[in-house]
Amino acid sequence: MYPSRFKYEAPKTLEEAIALLDAGKGEAKVLAGGQSLVPMLKLRFAFPDQIVDINNIPDLGYHRFDSDGTLRIGALCRHEDLEHSKVIASGQPTIAAAAPLVADPIVRTRGTFVGSVCHADPQGDWAAAMIALGGHMIVQGPKGKRTIEMKDFVLGPYTNAMNYNEIAIEAVIPAPKGVARGGYLKLERRVGDFATASVAVSLDMDGGKVLRAGIALAGVGGKTIDANEEASFLVGKELSPSNIVKVAELVAAKAEPRTDHRGSSEYKRQIVRTFVTRILTAQSAQKVA
């Protein structure tokens, strides 16, 4: 399978890349890891006139914590970088749990965190994680940078809130109020398949008490499901068995699963209920900060 014809540029600065997108007037696409875009080009679901490859732009591959605990992930940080990262393993449990579950090991060497969020696949892992984490995206266009809160970033399936002449340059996860806890669970029929259902949980904890709670779901709706309002039931409370059961019910009710070859809608709702319970129960078992 071949993509349709396009022009290709691999500029060395963000400014040049943005100028190319601007000149493309919506017919130019950013190529980062390419693990979603290249298959879509080959299937001719996407047929841009211009590809703007950002892989030659230096200093976008980072992920780091600021001194206040804010986590910043650059546009070329690969899934694999996060999977093997010591600072992520010790500092951001939701991302640490999700990274090894993204696609398959070969795709993870190329695909990027930021690109996956931008792709806004309803079954994508990182958009769900970012919503649960209360993150935001920093995008840059001809007029400079702006911030888009994650809850406003994903508009629908494969649709994000960026203008055609903007590039997402960084994903930002705010510093936790207390200790960052959380997890990520995904059910897939085999490695690399789309998620049957997945659940991202992020908690800020003070000892046994929940200061902030975020939950988001992938694979169980027409877009990434934001269940942060349901998760907020836990705020100010302990992770007791009855509170966990209650929030798992609320979140399962928020899911919008459809029956398909991966399972019935009721089965997928039960997976959500089970995964929320499992992740929260595991946190309650290790509550000493």
Place this chain on the structure above:
Amino acid sequence: MSSSLFEEIQTPPSGDIAVRRVTINVNGEPRTADIEPRLLLADLLRQGLQLTGTHKGCDTTNCGACTVLFDGRPIKSCTMLAAQAEGHDVQTVEGLGTASELDPIQEGFKQEHGLQCGFCTPGMMMSAKALLERNPNPTEDEIRWALSGNLCRCTGYQNIVKAVLWAAEKMRSN
């Protein structure tokens, strides 16, 4: 050896789409080709450079038969534009060893009967090579995890895992 698809991609592009000259370090040698931007790395290797050891199974980023090492890391070459490899190192299965001097990974696949039809084998071996370079003493679980992006439809996984364990031991004893 050419196919109609490759001929199609080789015909001069219309309008203002320029043919690009790329130089890629393939198995240690600089190789130069004039390509259309939409040419995939797997097709440049197989049809442009006649390195047919890299296989194309699914062509949809699922099967891993087209796995090569890109600057030492495994990638699916059907999911990268050849233009992106400009100036980079690419290693294919042809770069592993020779008929008279096999790489320990190739030897392991031979010793442990790690292949039946052989179609997935080049990709399996390149993923295994990337694993063993990072982790010379992997557990069986770590091998299964590292190869989970490579599909074998003969379901010869058990022997493939044994082949990689064999290679790891041989490489450690060398």
